[in-house]
Amino acid sequence: xxxxxxxxxxxxxxxxxxxxxxxxxxxxxxxxxxxxxxxxxxxxxxxxxxxxxxxxxxxxxxxxxxxxxxxxxxxxxxxxxxxxxxxxxxxxxxxxxxxxxxxxxxxxxxxxxxxxxxxxxxxxxxxxxxxxxxxxxxxxxxxxxxxxxxxxxxxxxxxxxxxxxxxxxxxxxxxxxxxxxxxxxxxxxxxxxxxxxxxxxxxxxxxxxxxxxxxxxxxxxxxxxxxxxxxxxxxxxxxxxxxxxxxxxxxxxxxxxxxxxxxxxxxxxxxxxxxxxxxxxxxxxxxxxxxxxxxxxxxxxxxxxxx
Amino acid sequence: xxxxxxxxxxxxxxxxxxxxxxxxxxxxxxxxxxxxxxxxxxxxxxxxxxxxxxxxxxxxxxxxxxxxxxxxxxxxxxxxxxxxxxxxxxxxxxxxxxxxxxxxxxxxxxxxxxxxxxxxxxxxxxxxxxxxxxxxxxxxxxxxxxxxxxxxxxxxxxxxxxxxxxxxxxxxxxxxxxxxxxxxxxxxxxxxxxxxxxxxxxxxxxxxxxxxxxxxxxxxxxxxxxxxxxxxxxxxxxxxxxxxxxxxxxxxxxxxxxxxxxxxxxxxxxxxxxxxxxxxxxxxxxxxx
Numbered sequence: 001x002x003x004x005x006x007x008x009x010x011x012x013x014x015x016x017x018x019x020x021x022x023x024x025x026x027x028x029x030x031x032x033x034x035x036x037x038x039x040x041x042x043x044x045x046x047x048x049x050x051x052x053x054x055x056x057x058x059x060x061x062x063x064x065x066x067x068x069x070x071x072x073x074x075x076x077x078x079x080x081x082x083x084x085x086x087x088x089x090x091x092x093x094x095x096x097x098x099x100x101x102x103x104x105x106x107x108x109x110x111x112x113x114x115x116x117x118x119x120x121x122x123x124x125x126x127x128x129x130x131x132x133x134x135x136x137x138x139x140x141x142x143x144x145x146x147x148x149x150x151x152x153x154x155x156x157x158x159x160x161x162x163x164x165x166x167x168x169x170x171x172x173x174x175x176x177x178x179x180x181x182x183x184x185x186x187x188x189x190x191x192x193x194x195x196x197x198x199x200x201x202x203x204x205x206x207x208x209x210x211x212x213x214x215x216x217x218x219x220x221x222x223x224x225x226x227x228x229x230x231x232x233x234x235x236x237x238x239x240x241x242x243x244x245x246x247x248x249x250x251x252x253x254x255x256x257x258x259x260x261x262x263x264x265x266x267x268x269x270x271x272x273x274x275x276x277x278x279x280x281x282x283x284x285x286x287x288x289x290x291x292x293x294x295x296x297x298x299x300x301x302x303x304x305x306x307x
Numbered sequence: 308x309x310x311x312x313x314x315x316x317x318x319x320x321x322x323x324x325x326x327x328x329x330x331x332x333x334x335x336x337x338x339x340x341x342x343x344x345x346x347x348x349x350x351x352x353x354x355x356x357x358x359x360x361x362x363x364x365x366x367x368x369x370x371x372x373x374x375x376x377x378x379x380x381x382x383x384x385x386x387x388x389x390x391x392x393x394x395x396x397x398x399x400x401x402x403x404x405x406x407x408x409x410x411x412x413x414x415x416x417x418x419x420x421x422x423x424x425x426x427x428x429x430x431x432x433x434x435x436x437x438x439x440x441x442x443x444x445x446x447x448x449x450x451x452x453x454x455x456x457x458x459x460x461x462x463x464x465x466x467x468x469x470x471x472x473x474x475x476x477x478x479x480x481x482x483x484x485x486x487x488x489x490x491x492x493x494x495x496x497x498x499x500x501x502x503x504x505x506x507x508x509x510x511x512x513x514x515x516x517x518x519x520x521x522x523x524x525x526x527x528x529x530x531x532x533x534x535x536x537x538x539x540x541x542x543x544x545x546x547x548x549x550x551x552x553x554x555x556x557x558x559x560x561x562x563x564x565x566x567x568x569x570x571x572x573x574x575x576x577x578x579x580x581x582x583x584x585x586x587x588x589x590x591x592x593x594x595x596x
Binding site: 152175229 | 392
């Protein structure tokens with residue numbers, strides 16, 4: 001739908017879909033990302049997923065997080081939908097900092113700091129802080145990818161990178177089964193709620209037991225589905241050997257719909273260049289080492305902790 | 308006369324089951340005809356079409372005796388690819404047939420297996436999408452559309468492969484009345500084109516009978532009755548006793564005959580229109596008396 005017809009529809013009170021449901025979430029109906037070939041988008045995913053591994057300066061990883069958010073905004077991703085990731089972001093933080101405060105390790109070079117009744121050690125806490133932002137930067141890179149790519153895009157990208165058809169098909173079926181598993185889980189829960197089961201009123205231990213009991217129907221459904229998929233593949237002439245009719249080569253119609261254009265080559269080259277430069281300066285000069293963090297330098301200055 | 312399917316003394320028992328699902332089935336299906344299959348649940352209808360499509364014995368374990376031939380080739384000796392080029396099967400639950408992420412991928416999967424070139428794939432995709440009216444669904448996920456749309460996608464997947472034999476196992480069982488009508492419209496178009504042997508299992512005899520050249524009753528694993536529709540529905544009590552409901556118009560005219568309101572030689576209707584016409588004639592002759 002063009003912008004004008006879209007706005008007309010809005011004026012007429014018609015709801016226009018802005019997002020398309022996928023098995024793993026939602027992607028925008030239209031996005032500037034779609035102008036890029038799926039393989040470029042997959043490389044971007046790898047880029048944002050791997051580059052934080054070279055960077056141990058939390059400020060830079062925080063900047064990467066902001067870049068991811070800006071790219072999401074540019075890509076018309078519904079940023080409000082990111083709220084669903086808040087629990088995981090806070091849970092990871094709580095877990096990591098609890099562990100490092102309660103079990104900081106035993107190193108005489110650590111600087112103890114008294115925070116009320118508990119003693120914390122500066123070095124492991126700041127290390128955890130840096131690691132946390134690295135993790136969050138990687139997480140948002142992943143969210144960006146799955147918020148702008150459908151399962152189909154992932155498979156096209158993998159096949160463009162010469163992954164054998166059977167392997168990409170297995171990945172596709174796995175993604176599908178993950179989505180179906182969640183759907184089945186929701187259906188079972190709704191069926192129980194419809195029959196009056198109130199999980200909120202249950203004790204935690206009973207809830208755990210209930211979740212364990214869900215596994216029985218879920219696995220039996222999964223087994224039945226596996227059987228059905230096997231029959232469907234047979235009925236459509238798929239052979240395990242990958243033999244194709246007419247003795248020819250298997251064509252890839254969906255992949256043929258996508259073309260690698262100059263913008264893809266520029267984007268891939270730019271990412272490769274940044275990646276190589278980052279890796280080089282880090283390995284050669286340690287530019288992104290934790291010691292170069294401005295926050296680390298400032299805190300050590302304030303607390304009188306030498307490097 | 309050439310036969311698309313020839314079944315000789317077929318017996319089949321699923322693994323871990325006590326009884327045979329199919330018992331000494333003998334059947335010949337003429338090429339480019341429409342066979343409607345009816346029967347109560349658990350009497351062997353799906354097993355019969357699974358044997359024709361090759362799922363039995365290739366995908367199930369059990370005891371298999373006898374022979375099923377498709378255009379003279381023995382099904383047991385054919386592999387998945389050979390069978391798919393000859394027989395297309397639309398499952399009762401369309402979702403169980405889907406293996407891809409978009410409707411478009413779903414449609415081209417079989418064509419890629421069959422080794423078609425890209426331009427042929429495009430042509431067949433467009434043709435199948437047009438005939439089943441799913442052009443606007445191609446970009447969607449097959450799990451994110453309505454039941455009727457899913458069923459049409461499942462039919463399009465088989466049509467795109469254009470096998471000479473198309474089997475549909477209860478294609479309207481999970482959809483609304485409008486969706487059912489669309490499916491029967493597709494079947495009508497296919498029958499009129501006359502290029503396929505159509506085998507359709509369906510409980511909706513009102514819609515099935517007018518399209519079928521032959522009706523077949525499967526009862527307790529046997530081919531209990533096979534005849535052209537008018538002849539098939541002559542004994543409503545017999546069919547009812549075997550779990551098959553006759554078309555209401557047929558049943559009504561049978562009652563008119565029994566009550567001597569219409570002459571005994573009046574042919575039985577199989578469509579509502581025919582039933583109305585016979586009733587009008589009966590009323591007219593009554594007024595003239």
